[in-house]
Amino acid sequence: MAKQNEGSKGDPLIIGVRPATQDTNLSRKKPKTRKALKDEAFSPNDDTPRPKDKPPGKDGLPPIELYYEPVRKKQREVRYTPFLLIRSAAGDIGSRPLPSGTVFWHSPDVWVRSSHGINQPVADEPNQMFCRVSNRGRMDAGWVHIRYWWANPSLAITEASANLVGTxxxxxxxxxxxxxxxxxxxxxxxxxxxxECILAEAWCPSLDPLLAPLDPVIDRHAGQKNLHVMQVAGGEQLKFTVEVANIAPTTQPVLIHARWIGGKEALAAVTAGNIGLTNRELTAAANAVPVRLHLADEGIIQLMPQTTYARRLLALQTAGIGWNCRSTGGTEVEATLRGGEIRRLTIAAEVPQDFRTGSIFGYELTQRQGDFVTGGYTLYVLVVD
Known part of the structure; x- marks a missing residue:
């Protein structure tokens, strides 16, 4: 029986057995059976000299001794490639797919700059879009191709709803x-x-290709930011509209959940460098502000790429459900949408009169189809004079 061991020089060895005698009748090409060897051991015509310190065994067979033979392992070819990444959140190392429920629409590597500051786009004037690309691989990326996109505020963005800005x-x-x-x-x-929502993709066509266009859940080459900061005076009503879309080709129930963001969470989020409110004096809102959700009864039908829904279902089997997928509390609305149907969702709330200037709070909207999250949008509200 063969056994693997390590030799003195680090080479792997095989321990085997061979007869201690130098019997020339033992041919390598045609090995003799154990019975034939036993018969020869008791044969009176056996003139093979035997070492005095190695007597025959109990069955009369020639004694055995160990020998070592190095085994040459086949060297596996090592191939280095680029490993491009647009992070979906701080600390993202590029592992995909993401568990369902992971907030992937707060990418710190995609942002816009306007006359109002960072991530505060201004309509009807030129805004600059930026993308940070990281190469975590061991090979230089000689040609990195980047695409920049925008889309209407939506809880489910696909290739069909995005618009190309530039490359x-x-x-x-x-x-x-x-x-x-x-x-x-x-x-x-x-x-x-x-x-608007902004997105970016970055990939190396030859060595690190794009796998799932505009889908940060499946592909580390895509990043998405669905986030907006509204400015509302105390005592006024805030109203915001986003799109709800059924990305499946068949009729499916869609659930929209709105979670209140207040206290230290909202304050820490809006003062982060990727939102752009670091130059203001901000305080966390003292009390929760109830929100109302109204989903339109009818919508439009848009041709959706069926691969997006199929990839999300497969990712659910691979990565599972994240810890924050099933949020508790908040406000929910549910409806059954036809395949590819898009409806308008209105978010409304009354800002209390006693909220002082600089108070900040927000709502995190998520859309679910079954057990997986199709997308989300985060809305922060800044109280102004």
Whole structure:
């Protein structure tokens, strides 16, 4: 029986057995049976000399001794490639797919700059879009192709609902990150008052290709930011509209959940560098502000890529459900939408009169179809004079 061991020089060895005698009748090409060896051991014509310190065994067979033979392992070819990443959140290392329920629409690597500051797009004027791409691989990315997109505020963004802004190319050495500006200015439409979603994709066509376009859940090459900061005076009503879409090709129930964001969570979020409210004096809202959700009864039908829904179902089997997928509390609305149907969802709330200037709070909207989250949108409200 063979057994693997380590030799003195680090080479793997095989321990085997061989007869101690030098019997020339033992042919390598045609080994004799155990019975034949036993018969020869008791044969009176056996003139093979036997070592005095190695007597025959109990069955009369020639004694055995160990021998070592190095085994040459086949060297596996090592192939290095780039590993491009647009993070979905701080601390993202590129593991995909993401568990269902993970907030993937707060990418810190995609942002816009306007005359009002960072991540505060202004309608009807040029805005600059930026994307930070990281190469976590061990090979330089000689050609990194980047695409910049915008979409209407939506809880489920696909290729069908996104609009291309521009493209860029860059070189990215291994182990480095680079911020690349879109060479084409983005002019948000007045219809939504600049409240848009921005996305970016970055991949190396030859060595690190794009796998799932505009889907950060499946592909680390895509990043998405669905976030907006509204300014509302105390005592006034806030109203915001987003789209709800059924990304499945068949009729499906869709659940929308609105979670209150207040206290330290909202304050820490809006003062982060990727939102752009660091130059203001802010305080957390003292009390929760109830929110009302109204979903339109009818919508439009848009042709959706069926691969998006199929990929999400497969990801649910692979990555499972995240810890925050099933939120508790808040406000919910549910409806059954036809395949590819898009409806308008209105978020409304009354800002208390006693909220002082600089108070901040928000709502996190998520859309679910079955056990997986299709997308979300985060709305922060800043109380002004």
């Amino acid at each position: 860029a190319d860059t070189y990215l050495p291994a182990g480095q990150s680079r911020v690349v500006e879109c060479p084409t200015p983005w002019v948000p439409v007045i219809e939504n008052d600049g409240h």
